[in-house]
């Protein structure tokens with residue numbers, strides 16, 4: 123990057139109160155130099171600075187926008203999950219920004235109405251989970267390109283502006299103090315986008331607007347989600363979406379470096395190109411790959427060969443994936459996932475892992491072969507993998523119906539109908555069976571699944587659950603494992619990481635999943651380092667204080683209510699704080715499989731001994 127760009131970044135760094143995470147910003151190197159590894163969090167494109175992704179870095183102070191003004195090509199900024207304070211800075215000075223992610227900081231105060239005026243390129247704006255007050259700035263409603271807007275878990279007041287942008291795909295204003303009717307154009311966003319605002323009314327919420335005043339009717343409960351839940355959902359989704367942008371940007375760069383004349387659809391190209399690093403396919407696109415870097419690779423690594431772990435699968439290689447039309451599915455801390463449609467119509471998902479570079483080649487191969495031998499109706503089988511020192515790809519079949527998370531929390535549609543009780547029970551039973559199988563087959567692992575959460579449970583055509591992202595602990599970098607694995611941290615995992623044997627941590631995450639499936643509430647503490655114990659306690663408190671225990675969509679009858687209560691108790695028992703007292707998986711699985719067969723009358727005298735305090739249902 124040009125020297126003025128380095129200066130701008132160093133000035134920005136100097137403005138931070140706690141910039142320990144930016145030690146790699148070393149004035150004697152260049153922010154975009156590949157040899158030195160880019161400066162941490164700096165996204166470069168053709169040697170220029172395109173973005174900053176400074177997330178989860180414990181940064182604090184004010185955001186010094188002025189120092190970033192010289193970065194003329196800056197298009198994406200993410201400061202999510204830090205401790206930035208103060209009022210919103212003037213981002214108009216960075217007029218060409220396309221995405222701005224500020225969720226989960228301590229920013230506060232009223233946002234001026236014209237704060238975003240004239241930011242014609244802005245497509246994504248995440249301000250959620252801060253402490254903003256006042257009305258929603260009017261300039262947002264006039265942004266012509268706005269696609270995603272997340273404002274939840276702030277203290278915004280007043281009416282919702284009339285967002286007329288046709289392309290607005292995602293809006294979330296939940297858990298504020300907004301009031302008045304929901305504008306017609308926003309009804310399709312679904313109720314969760316608006317929940318937690320006591321005075322918002324009209325469709326898609328249940329509360330009717332009292333004409334001509336706007337107060338909500340007293341006997342409805344538009345908010346089935348806690349502020350914490352929404353805040354957490356925001357963090358999770360924010361991180362995922364932010365990462366996609368960042369990865370795509372890096373990959374556009376690669377695509378351009380590698381296939382400047384690329385003839386296929388650019389979107390596909392970006393996603394597909396990101397499946398492999400620029401010099402992986404050097405063998406077949408040698409004219410455009412950088413010779414100095416590719417020369418460092420061993421022949422094997424350049425060959426672009428996928429290793430298949432099953433014999434019953436038709437083989438393809440990386441080039442086929444590159445040629446395939448590809449689509450980004452999402453991106454977590456763990457990696458990013460792409461769907462690729464191969465020439466023969468087969469749809470596969472390629473997950474790209476960055477934090478798997480401490481295990482050696484042989485160890486990695488061996489573990490993958492071990493995963494390849496697993497076979498169970500509730501496990502999404504690994505199909506193939508790719509090993510390169512800095513990057514690993516894992517290939518799976520694409521599952522059309524998507525994840526349990528989207529079924530529970532996403533928009534309803536024909537392909538995504540509400541899940542009634544029998545379906546939910548079947549899903550939990552399948553998850554439990556899959557988990558039990560992993561524990562039996564992989565006894566040597568400290569944590570046989572290690573990453574159970576609703577977005578890692580896929581649903582096949584008959585709504586049979588398929589676990590994914592399992593058994594990866596042995597190949598994930600130890601220094602990252604603690605942070606990125608076990609999305610819903612158990613108390614012991616939060617405290618010790620994976621340093622002790624903790625098979626019961628999988629029991630904890632199963633408990634969280636059970637409670638999520640029963641209540642329809644999204645677990646908080648997702649991807650944070652603290653334990654999800656508070657969330658469990660909040661569920662218990664909710665249950666003690668109100669009748670709104672179960673997700674309304676569950677459609678309970680009196681007969682099923684008994685089963686639901688039993689499962690609820692099992693969920694709470696799984697979330698016993700003390701790992702020693704927590705049931706082991708085998709016991710829990712038996713109780714879950716038993717549920718259907720036993721008397722399903724409201725639960726008289728039935729209790730789970732190993733639970734925390736007895737739950738009064």
Ligand SMILES: Nc1ncnc2c1ncn2[C@@H]1O[C@H](COP(=O)(O)OP(=O)(O)OP(=O)(O)O)[C@@H](O)[C@H]1O
Nearest residue numbers: 451452454455456457458459471519520521525577
């Ligand atoms: N094989 C698959 N078929 C269909 N959808 C999939 C498949 N694999 C992943 N997905 C979906 O793609 C999205 C992104 O998945 P991905 O595993 O990259 O991230 P995640 O599960 O949100 O987070 P993490 O990186 O922590 O696992 C998720 O919604 C997931 O449910």
